[in-house]
Amino acid sequence: MRIRKGRSPVRRQGAIRWRGATLWLTAAVCVLAASVLAGYAAALAVHTMSRDDAAALAVPLPDALPAQAAAESVPAAPDGDAAFEYLPVIRRGSAEKKQIAVTVDDCFQVDNLRTIIDTAEACGGRLTLFPIGQNLEKPGMAKLLRHGVFDLGFEVENHTWSHQRIFRLPEAQMAEEIWRQGQAVNRALGVSYEQHFFRLMGGDGECDQRTHNYLGQLGFRGIAAWSLSGSDADMAMIQRALKPGAVYLFHTTDADTEKLKAFLPYAVAQGYELVTLNELTGCAPNAVGAYAEQDMPAPRAYRCDLRDRRLGDYAWCVVGMQDALRRLGCLKLDGPSTGYYGRQTRDAIAAFQRISGLPETGVADAETQRRLLANCRTAAE
Numbered sequence: 001m002r003i004r005k006g007r008s009p010v011r012r013q014g015a016i017r018w019r020g021a022t023l024w025l026t027a028a029v030c031v032l033a034a035s036v037l038a039g040y041a042a043a044l045a046v047h048t049m050s051r052d053d054a055a056a057l058a059v060p061l062p063d064a065l066p067a068q069a070a071a072e073s074v075p076a077a078p079d080g081d082a083a084f085e086y087l088p089v090i091r092r093g094s095a096e097k098k099q100i101a102v103t104v105d106d107c108f109q110v111d112n113l114r115t116i117i118d119t120a121e122a123c124g125g126r127l128t129l130f131p132i133g134q135n136l137e138k139p140g141m142a143k144l145l146r147h148g149v150f151d152l153g154f155e156v157e158n159h160t161w162s163h164q165r166i167f168r169l170p171e172a173q174m175a176e177e178i179w180r181q182g183q184a185v186n187r188a189l190g191v192s193y194e195q196h197f198f199r200l201m202g203g204d205g206e207c208d209q210r211t212h213n214y215l216g217q218l219g220f221r222g223i224a225a226w227s228l229s230g231s232d233a234d235m236a237m238i239q240r241a242l243k244p245g246a247v248y249l250f251h252t253t254d255a256d257t258e259k260l261k262a263f264l265p266y267a268v269a270q271g272y273e274l275v276t277l278n279e280l281t282g283c284a285p286n287a288v289g290a291y292a293e294q295d296m297p298a299p300r301a302y303r304c305d306l307r308d309r310r311l312g313d314y315a316w317c318v319v320g321m322q323d324a325l326r327r328l329g330c331l332k333l334d335g336p337s338t339g340y341y342g343r344q345t346r347d348a349i350a351a352f353q354r355i356s357g358l359p360e361t362g363v364a365d366a367e368t369q370r371r372l373l374a375n376c377r378t379a380a381e
């Protein structure tokens, strides 16, 4: 737990009282706003995110109800596409063998990536690369990737086109961030390359239903997290974390390149095999076919599962809840809704629960979400 320095108990108590007063004030504003909203009922339009208007959206519309808010009115696709399972979030692989997967993200520095690839090759190891799509257009990158994939058995997976937190983007942009990176990998490799793993920018949004829905639709096998970020660790920590099934995250910075030059030979000397994520998780290698430009498939419809949302979550449905809370006057944010379920959102949910006669937990459970979003629907109908 982090405690701010220099805060006396008296000031903390004052802060608690002040927060209590703020909450009551917020609740009062909510009640007032809810009654005012009823007057605007006819003026509000429900936004059920169809494929067409998703494509037309360029920026989040603060005055429109986002897809999640209208989830109940999004019908299940006739072919049953709405039912899907969340993909696994992979932090480590099987501990049965002395194998680890070293993954390298972003790939801004081509020269360093070359050094890292050479180091792995000298160790007889394989890497899993998660380049940002834009970086694939850098001179020398395509050649490096072809060498890695076709000569050394490396894997190239997806880390978005432009390093975006996709859980908060409008649907069409979310889809494009994933799709466009895959197309860039195809172009670089000169083949149609079936990717299996997606890494979230900053690791945020693991529980985002919309992301899982689209990745599942495209045939991805999982979201790739990690057991240790080597970028945030020193050599001693990196060595201590060496265990069967470990998934390491590195980048192509100068510091990480130096760490990898030391760590890869070290791991091999300890009897570890450096394998790809496919190998570590028992997946078949990424299938390769003849190169062909492909059109981006529109995300299939899905029904919001209303799973509990709580402090620390990042998800598109949180954007929907924040928009609804802001419309009710329960939440004030600068700029567009963030999709981050932080303390402000938790307090706003608690305030909404209080005026709605729900248990005041600050956790957006299914009933809270239903009431919050129904409130908006009712206002619109």
Ligand SMILES: [Zn+2]
Residues within 6 Å of the ligand: 105, 106, 159, 163, 201, 202
């Ligand atoms: Zn990254």
